[in-house]
Amino acid sequence: MHVIAIAAVGAMGAAACTDETLPLQQQDSQLWTLGATSLEFGWNSGKTANLSNWRELTCYSTYGERYLLTSLQVWREPSGNLDNFIARLKARCTEYVPYDGDALEQDDSTEVTDLLYEGEYRSDNGTTRVSVDRQFAGGLLLNLNPVGHDYVRDVMLSRLHKSSVGNFLEEAPWGDQIHMALGNAGAIIPGSAQNYAYLGCPEQFVVTGLALRYDQSNGKIRNIKIYCRSLTHS
Numbered sequence: 001m002h003v004i005a006i007a008a009v010g011a012m013g014a015a016a017c018t019d020e021t022l023p024l025q026q027q028d029s030q031l032w033t034l035g036a037t038s039l040e041f042g043w044n045s046g047k048t049a050n051l052s053n054w055r056e057l058t059c060y061s062t063y064g065e066r067y068l069l070t071s072l073q074v075w076r077e078p079s080g081n082l083d084n085f086i087a088r089l090k091a092r093c094t095e096y097v098p099y100d101g102d103a104l105e106q107d108d109s110t111e112v113t114d115l116l117y118e119g120e121y122r123s124d125n126g127t128t129r130v131s132v133d134r135q136f137a138g139g140l141l142l143n144l145n146p147v148g149h150d151y152v153r154d155v156m157l158s159r160l161h162k163s164s165v166g167n168f169l170e171e172a173p174w175g176d177q178i179h180m181a182l183g184n185a186g187a188i189i190p191g192s193a194q195n196y197a198y199l200g201c202p203e204q205f206v207v208t209g210l211a212l213r214y215d216q217s218n219g220k221i222r223n224i225k226i227y228c229r230s231l232t233h234s
Contacts, residue, residue: 035230042225059093119219139200167233201228
């Protein structure tokens with residue numbers, strides 16, 4: 001198992017990374033801004049056989065600069081398969097709009113869901129999402145198979161919220177996290193247990209997209225990465 005941080009890539013490549021920011025709110029560019037530079041953080045199983053191309057959803061680039069990743073829905077492996085793994089995945093982007101002057105909240109009427117991939121799967125499914133009020137995804141917790149750590153069994157988005165004492169983001173208490181999408185092990189603090197890998201955005205960054213590669217012979221996720229951009233108040 002390898003947890004890797006991939007170098008920042010700006011609009012013109014790695015050499016073009018800058019502190020430039022773009023307005024998240026069209027009417028007030030001096031409030032919250034989403035950074036123009038995207039960072040990638042990924043997990044790699046080490047398996048290379050039968051890999052698909054990258055299947056990617058970048059909310060920011062696909063739907064607009066106010067769209068962030070807010071939900072993942074996953075399905076279990078086919079009935080009769082003794083392995084336990086994600087075999088189908090949908091990702092949801094939602095637009096954030098101004099709320100009460102100094103905050104942002106999701107506009108659930110703007111939700112857009114994309115199918116990233118599917119192999120053979122059964123109807124059993126589950127969802128991990130950030131709260132529908134004023135929270136953001138700050139990372140992705142992966143539950144891996146115990147022997148080999150070479151495919152993904154379950155996922156959970158970690159959550160950030162605006163601090164009650166200032167205009168910055170902070171982690172929501174882990175006791176307040178929604179459990180893993182398929183319920184494999186409940187809410188686990190990153191680093192506290194074996195068989196887990198945590199892909200976390202840096203401080204004051206939020207998740208804006210997701211990409212994965214899967215084994216085309218069995219449908220198991222072999223590589224997965226998140227995209228992060230800074231979200232700051234000015």
